[in-house]
Amino acid sequence: MRKVDLKKYKLEDLLLAAMKSEIESHNVYTTIAARVKNGLLKDKFKFLAQEEEKHRSFVEQVYKAKFPNKNITIPETTPVPLPQLLIPTEDTSLGTILKSAMQAEQAAHEFYQSLSTQFTKGDAMIRNTLSYFADMELQHFKILEIEKESMDRFEEADVYWPMVHAGP
Numbered sequence: 766m767r768k769v770d771l772k773k774y775k776l777e778d779l780l781l782a783a784m785k786s787e788i789e790s791h792n793v794y795t796t797i798a799a800r801v802k803n804g805l806l807k808d809k810f811k812f813l814a815q816e817e818e819k820h821r822s823f824v825e826q827v828y829k830a831k832f833p834n835k836n837i838t839i840p841e842t843t844p845v846p847l848p849q850l851l852i853p854t855e856d857t858s859l860g861t862i863l864k865s866a867m868q869a870e871q872a873a874h875e876f877y878q879s880l881s882t883q884f885t886k887g888d889a890m891i892r893n894t895l896s897y898f899a900d901m902e903l904q905h906f907k908i909l910e911i912e913k914e915s916m917d918r919f920e921e922a923d924v925y926w927p928m929v930h931a932g933p
Contacts (some may be wrong), residue, residue: 771780771879771880772883775835777828778843780831781837781843782786782847783842783876783877784839787820787821787838790866791817792813793850794810794811794813794866795814796852797810797829797862810907813866816905820901823894825837827891863912867913870909871903873905874903874906881893881895922930
């Protein structure tokens with residue numbers, strides 16, 4: 766696990782980047798949930814979308830508390846290095862989607878872990894909540910990883926082997 770150094774960024778940029786990332790993740794998970802046919806997988810993607818929305822809402826509250834005289838304007842791009850989770854096309858394989866989402870969740874974990882250190886003891890509640898978010902992002906990673914491994918096993922079992930059912 767790598768440590769992300771966010772000290773060179775302004776707090777405002779970090780919070781805006783976090784909101785942007787959560788909005789993008791929510792949109793992707795909502796889109797995937799609408800496309801998948803498997804009911805259990807659909808529910809997992811809906812759950813992930815809801816989690817991302819909760820994270821965005823909390824970060825928005827932090828932004829409003831820290832910058833009460835500013836309007837929130839989500840930037841098109843951000844100087845903060847977070848991977849962009851793009852809405853997949855109809856042709857994108859589920860394996861590719863899951864792998865991309867896993868990378869984004871891992872990066873979000875590292876981001877929130879580092880972001881939490883930007884807050885002092887006076888902001889212990891914010892710091893602790895962001896640390897908790899970091900842990901939650903790892904849980905999201907595990908959910909996706911388990912689904913990917915399960916899918917990979919299913920695809921391996923679906924390989925056609927000639928004469929596999931021929932008896933002695």
